[in-house]
Amino acid sequence: METLKKYHQDINITPELMQRIQELVSHYPEGKQKSALLPVLHELQDAHDNWLSVELQNKAAEILNITPIEVYEVVTFYTMFNQKPVGKYMLEFCVTSCCAINKAEDVMDYTCEKLGVKPGQVTADGLFSVVGVQCLGACGYAPMLQLGDFYHEHLTKEKVDQLINDCKEDKITLHDK
Amino acid sequence: MGQKILFEKIHIPGIKTYDVYRENGGYASVEKALKMNPDDITEEVKTSGLRGRGGAGFPVGLKWSFIDKKSGNPRHLVCNADESEPGTFKDRYLMEYIPHLLIEGMITSSFALGANLSYIYIRGEYMWVFKTLERAIKEAYAAGWLGKNIKGSGYDLDLHVHCGGGAYICGEETALIESLEGKRGNPRIKPPFPAVKGLWQNPTVVNNVESIATVPWIILNSGEDYSKIGLGRSTGTKLFSVSGHVKKPGVYEIEMGMTVDEFMNSDEYCGGMIDDRPLKGLIPGGSSVPILPKHLIFKTANGEDRLMTYESLSDGGFATGSSLGSGGFIVYNDTACIVRNTWNFSRFYHHESCGQCSPCREGTGWMEKILWRIENGQGTEEDIDLLWSIQAKIEGNTICPLGDAAAWPVAAAIRHFRDEFEYHVRFPEKIKNRDHFVNEPFEKVKHLLQNTTV
Numbered sequence: 042m043e044t045l046k047k048y049h050q051d052i053n054i055t056p057e058l059m060q061r062i063q064e065l066v067s068h069y070p071e072g073k074q075k076s077a078l079l080p081v082l083h084e085l086q087d088a089h090d091n092w093l094s095v096e097l098q099n100k101a102a103e104i105l106n107i108t109p110i111e112v113y114e115v116v117t118f119y120t121m122f123n124q125k126p127v128g129k130y131m132l133e134f135c136v137t138s139c140c141a142i143n144k145a146e147d148v149m150d151y152t153c154e155k156l157g158v159k160p161g162q163v164t165a166d167g168l169f170s171v172v173g174v175q176c177l178g179a180c181g182y183a184p185m186l187q188l189g190d191f192y193h194e195h196l197t198k199e200k201v202d203q204l205i206n207d208c209k210e211d212k213i214t215l216h217d218k
Numbered sequence: 219m220g221q222k223i224l225f226e227k228i229h230i231p232g233i234k235t236y237d238v239y240r241e242n243g244g245y246a247s248v249e250k251a252l253k254m255n256p257d258d259i260t261e262e263v264k265t266s267g268l269r270g271r272g273g274a275g276f277p278v279g280l281k282w283s284f285i286d287k288k289s290g291n292p293r294h295l296v297c298n299a300d301e302s303e304p305g306t307f308k309d310r311y312l313m314e315y316i317p318h319l320l321i322e323g324m325i326t327s328s329f330a331l332g333a334n335l336s337y338i339y340i341r342g343e344y345m346w347v348f349k350t351l352e353r354a355i356k357e358a359y360a361a362g363w364l365g366k367n368i369k370g371s372g373y374d375l376d377l378h379v380h381c382g383g384g385a386y387i388c389g390e391e392t393a394l395i396e397s398l399e400g401k402r403g404n405p406r407i408k409p410p411f412p413a414v415k416g417l418w419q420n421p422t423v424v425n426n427v428e429s430i431a432t433v434p435w436i437i438l439n440s441g442e443d444y445s446k447i448g449l450g451r452s453t454g455t456k457l458f459s460v461s462g463h464v465k466k467p468g469v470y471e472i473e474m475g476m477t478v479d480e481f482m483n484s485d486e487y488c489g490g491m492i493d494d495r496p497l498k499g500l501i502p503g504g505s506s507v508p509i510l511p512k513h514l515i516f517k518t519a520n521g522e523d524r525l526m527t528y529e530s531l532s533d534g535g536f537a538t539g540s541s542l543g544s545g546g547f548i549v550y551n552d553t554a555c556i557v558r559n560t561w562n563f564s565r566f567y568h569h570e571s572c573g574q575c576s577p578c579r580e581g582t583g584w585m586e587k588i589l590w591r592i593e594n595g596q597g598t599e600e601d602i603d604l605l606w607s608i609q610a611k612i613e614g615n616t617i618c619p620l621g622d623a624a625a626w627p628v629a630a631a632i633r634h635f636r637d638e639f640e641y642h643v644r645f646p647e648k649i650k651n652r653d654h655f656v657n658e659p660f661e662k663v664k665h666l667l668q669n670t671t672v
């Protein structure tokens with residue numbers, strides 16, 4: 042029962058969201074609407090606490106008029122789609138070479154310790170999760186993390202402290218709409 | 219050596235916006251191109267000698283000339299903005315700061331190819347750049363550079379930006395096409411090549427952001443003018459993404475032909491080593507190309523100056539050279555551990571393998587596991603040979619070059635830094651801390667390898 046509750050997601054496709062989805066679909070020729078799948082999944086995920094339940098994936102299939110399996114196989118292939126709830130603020134640290142030699146692992150360990158989580162876990166209040174990811178194309182500005190649509194670069198422990206405070210005070214914009 | 223082509227206007231305040239871009243001569247190449255014969259545009263690009271900036275260095279004009287114009291099927295130009303090769307962040311810089319340059323290049327290039335529907339495929343993590351491009355494309359539509367009958371020429375073009383979902387393999391052009399069709403990014407078996415059967419089975423050209431952003435300059439000036447910049451077959455300017463242990467990491471545009479020494483040490487570019495620590499190794503073209511040890515960085519094995527060109531960086535083959543690749547220039551000082559770094563890259567390739575071919579799917583995992591064992595003091599001398607034999611069995615036995623890209627860094631690390639692997643095997647107690655060479659650089663302890671026999 043616990044697990045079932047934990048993985049429940051309220052689905053709400055607002056008219057604005059539907060309009061945005063239609064706009065994305067219009068970028069592909071007639072009959073090629075499946076091409077819009079990745080951009081549409083991003084929009085659905087952004088509007089649903091940053092994860093995609095099976096129900097929401099089924100909804101994507103319905104909107105694009107494709108079979109659910111076509112959505113599942115895509116969701117499981119790409120790292121940006123979350124199949125489980127994540128923190129409202131998901132701190133994604135790059136741990137690849139150029140960041141690693143610039144102390145990315147130390148900054149990430151510090152963040153985990155500060156929040157009391159291991160990589161992949163969500164804090165009890167549901168606010169934060171921390172994950173290690175592969176090169177994000179910010180190698181010259183290492184170490185760095187991604188939060189929502191934006192990058193935070195040249196990280197230090199102090200900058201992480203500041204960022205976490207800003208999140209708690211609701212001062213952080215996650216999506217560039 | 220100071221000529222700028224891509225960065226010529228990047229520092230003009232407001233250049234991100236359509237109005238400022240246009241006031242500064244933006245979209246002039248489209249005006250000129252629309253009055254030209256499309257095949258003449260391709261000829262200009264051929265004459266320029268421009269080589270693909272995505273990593274493989276294939277001549278851009280030649281690639282364009284392969285597109286099937288006879289079948290009558292719709293044609294597409296797809297810009298590869300997936301940029302996920304570790305060490306590479308130049309395309310992002312261009313798109314972020316001067317998005318209209320790429321859009322202008324897309325229009326001029328699409329016209330040359332006779333494409334009426336084109337896409338920019340950008341990695342999903344660059345979401346704010348995706349939005350920047352979306353807005354810029356809207357501006358270009360509003361100003362009449364996109365859509366039906368562009369500027370009264372009778373030419374129609376629709377251009378859209380498409381975002382990925384986080385997968386390095388989608389940078390490989392056929393995986394990118396699959397992904398653009400809304401599928402998993404599994405590379406296709408070639409032939410057929412995209413120029414014949416690409417996006418939705420239509421003739422398609424896939425080119426890197428930097429390649430396409432160079433086209434406006436070539437059309438406005440000439441292919442011949444472009445071919446005079448640079449050195450030999452490395453014509454033009456090239457963007458390098460610099461990271462690692464240098465004073466001034468960042469993105470630089472240089473005329474090809476500069477010495478590696480000048481690029482690394484002059485204040486105009488990398489500015490020398492951070493904290494003036496000794497140099498240990500250089501990866502000149504992104505994580506997939508071989509690392510060069512100190513003695514092969516500024517000079518080739520023949521004792522000639524190593525230059526920032528396709529030819530010079532690969533001089534000596536993989537035995538003593540490397541490759542220009544994507545221009546991801548990663549510098550390591552004496553505190554870096556080659557074993558740990560190689561493990562880090564193997565973890566990357568294992569994570570990013572699409573899993574279609576067993577040598578790549580299994581081999582990358584085995585390499586990661588063995589490297590982790592060695593890095594943590596549980597490796598044996600045989601493990602080093604085992605690693606060598608695994609990488610050799612991946613190379614050349616896979617559908618796409620990701621397998622090779624995973625094998626080469628491992629081969630180069632063992633070839634040039636075998637003593638560091640041996641040190642890890644023989645002195646496990648000295649490498650317990652992940653910062654082992656930060657605390658005690660290998661140079662200071664490598665004499666132990668001579669003194670002791672096991």
Ligand SMILES: Cc1cc2nc3c(=O)[nH]c(=O)nc-3n(C[C@H](O)[C@H](O)[C@H](O)COP(=O)(O)O)c2cc1C
Pocket residue numbers: 269270271272273274275276278298299300301302303386387388389390391392424425426427429430618619620623
């Ligand atoms: C695993 C892999 C990843 C690649 N990633 C990229 C990339 O992120 N960007 C890119 O432009 N080319 C990438 N390429 C090269 C493309 O397949 C293709 O050659 C290139 O986009 C062609 O454009 P160009 O000729 O203008 O360089 C990659 C190739 C492989 C095998």
Ligand code: SF4
Pocket residue numbers: 387404405570571572573574575576578579616617618619620621622
């Ligand atoms: S080499 Fe690797 S990434 Fe490329 S197709 Fe084969 S399994 Fe996929």
Ligand code: FES
Pocket residue numbers: 135136137138139140141175176177178179180181183185304305306
């Ligand atoms: S290695 Fe961290 S952003 Fe590239």
